[in-house]
Amino acid sequence: MIKKIIKKIPGYVNLIQFYNRIKLEKDFKRDKSFFLKHYMYSKPITKEKLQYEILFEIHKLEKGFSVINPRPFGIDKIKKIIFNLTEYKKNNYEIDFEYNLAYSALHEYLKLYEEKKWIDREEYHLVKDFLRDKPSFNKIPVGAFDYYKKDFINDTKIDYDKFISSRRSIRNFSSKKLDEKDIIKAINMSIKTPTACNRQMCKIYYIESEKNKKIIEKYGQGLGLFDLKNANYFVITFDISANYFIGERNQGWFNAGLVTMNFVNALHSLGIGSCCIQFGNSFKEEIDFKKYLNIKESERIAVIITCGYYDNVMRIPYSSRKPIYDVYSKR
Ligand SMILES: Cc1cc2nc3c(=O)[nH]c(=O)nc-3n(C[C@H](O)[C@H](O)[C@H](O)COP(=O)(O)O)c2cc1C
Structure with a gap:
């Protein structure tokens, strides 16, 4: 009854729109503060941030590994990976996938630099010095490899x-x-x-x-x-x-x-x-x-x-799809 009366108040729709807008703005502001509080480079350092930064830097490094005729690469990435591994030690974080991946990457990096005879470069020595104490880790595939079409193409022949x-x-x-x-x-x-x-x-x-x-x-x-x-x-x-x-x-x-x-x-x-x-x-x-x-x-x-x-029979909506040219067009 009260709802019905309120709905008849002139400007009711505007009032609702105003109320919704306030609610919306409040939650968007919270989204923003949340992002600023937790994103990768916010303080303080957490294990999660180190883990994601390691993955991020290794990904960039792997792209360097994937170049067919590479030139020396990745010094800034190497520095960040070394910094993150040092933080792991400082904070006594448990050894995990990211830690193992980071050490595997540093070893691959040294290997490549030695193969290419880039051993007088600063980044080579940074890694060599960091690995001097031979810390233990589990090796994980990292770097780049040749992916042969003949090895996977048959697996794509399914009626997807x-x-x-x-x-x-x-x-x-x-x-x-x-x-x-x-x-x-x-x-x-x-x-x-x-x-x-x-x-x-x-x-x-x-x-x-x-x-x-x-x-x-x-x-x-x-x-x-x-x-x-x-x-x-x-x-x-x-x-x-x-x-x-x-x-x-x-x-x-x-x-x-x-x-x-x-x-x-x-x-x-x-x-x-x-x-x-x-x-x-x-x-x-x-x-x-x-x-x-x-x-x-x-x-x-x-x-x-x-x-x-799945049960033998389930009643479901049609949920019909739009025609293709409502979705697909050329520009
Ligand atoms: C992100 C997302 C959220 C959804 N939320 C709901 C929901 O809260 N309740 C519901 O019954 N169905 C929900 N659905 C199912 C959709 O209604 C359904 O996927 C759509 O109608 C297409 O139908 P189909 O999945 O059978 O192809 C959701 C689907 C997606 C992708």
Whole structure:
């Protein structure tokens, strides 16, 4: 009743628009402060920032390795990698993938410089001195290699159109429990998603406990018409610590989208149907959501995935696609 009366007040629409604008501006400002607080070069140094910077610098270095006839390269990248490894030691950070990759890269770099007889250069000596104590690490492939068409071209001869056309968003699922082996397979397929400068800033969380499932159901606004009886949930996030300048303020969202699509397709290839659930929540709600699920502060929630094995029959919307020339044009 009161709502009906309020709606009749002259200027009601303008009032609503004004209110929405204030809300919008508030959350955009929070996005901005969040980025400034957590991006790669914000203070203080965290392990995540070091990890992403190592990946970033190694990616740039690998491009130097990929040049067919290289000239000496990468001194600034080498310096940053050495700085980051020194910070690992200073802060007693545990040895991890990035640490091993960084040491592997430095060794490859020395090897290449020796092959090319560039051993009188400053960068060669910087690396040589840094590796003098022979720190232990696990070798990881790094650098560049020749990728032969004959070795992969047969693997592209699949009916991909048929495969992607058979994926549809599914909102009710069979009662079969998700097999951990299938989850691992799907995650391993998603890891192959390309990311900007190979920084791999996305995480996939499997929401296992009943308590946490209830959190998903509380915050997932788009779960309205679902049959949640057999629903399983994943949350896909990205870490702002991976982003290094203003042009990357939306990079995480885009990369999470790519990971999500590969994940959803991977699930589909394993007989698991899914549906993305948009995380259309306010900034404040996102903070609470992360706290409940014990997700790191510097991560942002990209999307929720609900899924389960396909049932024999599922009722789904047509979701017809626009004609091709509404999407595709030439300029
Ligand atoms: C990022 C994203 C968010 C989505 N959020 C929801 C949602 O909250 N609730 C829902 O029922 N469907 C959601 N969907 C599913 C879309 O409605 C669906 O993908 C679209 O209608 C196309 O249908 P199809 O997936 O069957 O091809 C979402 C899809 C995407 C990609």
